[in-house]
Amino acid sequence: MEEMYAADRYTIDQVGVRDETLMECAGQAVISALLPRLRTTDAITVLAGVGNNGGDGFVIARRLKNLGFKAQLWLIPPLEKVRGAALCALNCFQASGYHHHQYHAKLYSRIAQSDVIIDALLGIGMNGELRSPYDEVIRAVNESDAIVYSVDIPSGVSADGADVSLAVQADVTFTIQHPKLSAFLYPAASCYGKLEVVDIGIPPQASGCLINQRLLWTEQDYLAALPQRSADAHKGSNGRGLIAGGCPTMLGAPLISAAACLNSGIGLLSLAIPKASRPAAAGRILEATYLDCEEEDGYLTHLEVPSQTSVVAVGMGLSRDPRCAGILLDILSKNIPTVIDADGLFHLQGQFELLHRRTAVTVLTPHMGEMARLCGCSVDRVRRERFSISREFAVEHGVYLVLKGPYTIVTTPEGDQYVNTSGNAGLAKGGSGDALTGIIAAYLPNYSDPGKAIINAVYAHGKAADNLVRQGMRPESLTASDLVSALSFLAQPPDSEQVNSR
Missing domain, CATH: 3.40.50.10260 (YjeF N-terminal domain)
Incomplete structure (x- = not known):
C-alpha cells in the first residue's frame, strides 16, 4: 500500500x-x-x-x-x-x-x-x-x-x-x-x-x-526473455548440469528433475544417485551419465563435483538422514550455480554461513512449510507475509528465493520480486516441485540474467500445466511425468532459428 x-x-x-x-x-x-x-x-x-x-x-x-x-x-x-x-x-x-x-x-x-x-x-x-x-x-x-x-x-x-x-x-x-x-x-x-x-x-x-521492484510476470514477459539458441550451438555450450539426490525409498524425485532438465534444454547432464538405483534410472533417463559418490546403506554422503559443471541441483529425494548433509557441504563449497530443493533445504538449516561465503548464484526453492522451517516461524505467518518474509531472507542471505505456491514469488538478492501468473491446481501434487528444480537448472546456464532465468523457469512450469488442462486433462489427474512431457511443446522465442544437433 x-x-x-x-x-x-x-x-x-x-x-x-x-x-x-x-x-x-x-x-x-x-x-x-x-x-x-x-x-x-x-x-x-x-x-x-x-x-x-x-x-x-x-x-x-x-x-x-x-x-x-x-x-x-x-x-x-x-x-x-x-x-x-x-x-x-x-x-x-x-x-x-x-x-x-x-x-x-x-x-x-x-x-x-x-x-x-x-x-x-x-x-x-x-x-x-x-x-x-x-x-x-x-x-x-x-x-x-x-x-x-x-x-x-x-x-x-x-x-x-x-x-x-x-x-x-x-x-x-x-x-x-x-x-x-x-x-x-x-x-x-x-x-x-x-x-x-x-x-x-x-x-x-x-x-x-x-527501493525495490515487484513485477507481475506474464506470457509476454516470458516470451520476450526466452534466449535464442544459436545455430552453431553445441551440447557443451548449452550447460553441463548435475542432479544430486535420491535414496532407497525416493528414487523418483531426482529422475523427475533430470527429465525436466533435459526437456528444458540442458546440453549435458550427469546424475549423482545411489548405485543400486542406476539400473532402474538408466531405463528411464537414457541421455544422462552417472557420477560416483560415497554412500552408506544407499544414502549419499559425499560427492566430488566435476570442475566443468555449469549448474548443480541438489536435495530431491535425498532424505533427511544426517549422513546426507555432507553432500550439501561438498556442493556449496564449490563456487558453482546451485539450486537447493526439498531435503537439501532441510540440511541447510543452521548452515546459512555456507551461503554467505559464496559468490555464485544460489537458488532456494521452498514451499511454505519449508520456508517456515528455514525462518523458524509458523506456516501461517509465511502464508500471511509471503512477500516480506521472502524479501528479508533473500537479501539477508544473498540468494534467489523461489517461494512456491499459488502465484509463486521469485525474490532476488537485491530484494526485487517477480510474481508468476501461470499454473493451476494440478501442480499441487508430489513431484511437481522436483520438475521445477530441473527446469531452473536447465535455464540458469542459458540466460545472462539469473533472475529472469528463474522466473521464466517458474512460468514455463506453470504454463506446461495450463496447456495440459487446456487440452482436456483434469487438473487432479495431472502428474509430474505429464508435466515433464509437456515442457517439450512450450512456445519458442520469436524468430527462433533452426538449431543444429551436435
Missing part, C-alpha cells in the same frame, strides 16, 4: 500531474475495460465511498451516464465526508446534470434488481473491521445475482494482507496501475475474481523511485 501511495505522490509532486487528473484517468481506464462487457439495457449500480476509490466511482458513473447507460450512483457515507479530489469528481458529476442517491433503505432493493454492480466503496486505505452500513451493503452485493466489478481492490480486502472476514466477492477486479499484494495472498486473492491491471498513465519513473 505504501508503495502505491509513493508512486502517486511522485507523479503528483515530481511529474506535476494533479491528483484530480489521475482520478479522471483511473475512471476512464476502468470505463475502457468495462465497455466491452456492458449492454445498453443493463441496470448498473455504482457504489461509492469516500477517498480516491469513491472518487474513481464518481468518474465512472459520470462517464457511463454520458454514454447513455442506465447507471445510478449511490453514495454510502454522508456527503460532508467527501473531500479533496473525490469532491471535485462528485462536483463534476453534478455539474454534468446528474444527481446521486444518498444511502438509505431503498438501496437494497436497487442492488437486488441490478444487472451490474461497480464496487468503489473502499480502496487501499481500508483498515480494521467493516462498519455499518458498509458490512450490510457488501453482504447485499454478495447475495445479488449481479455481475460485480471492483475498482482497484474488492471492498473489505486489505491491500497488503492475506486474511479477510467480509469482502466483496468480485467477478472481475480492475486494479489501478499495479496489482496489490493481497491479490496474490490467499484467502484474500479469492475475492478478486479475474484480475485485470489498467494503466492510468503513472510514468515508469514513479515505480522506479521505489
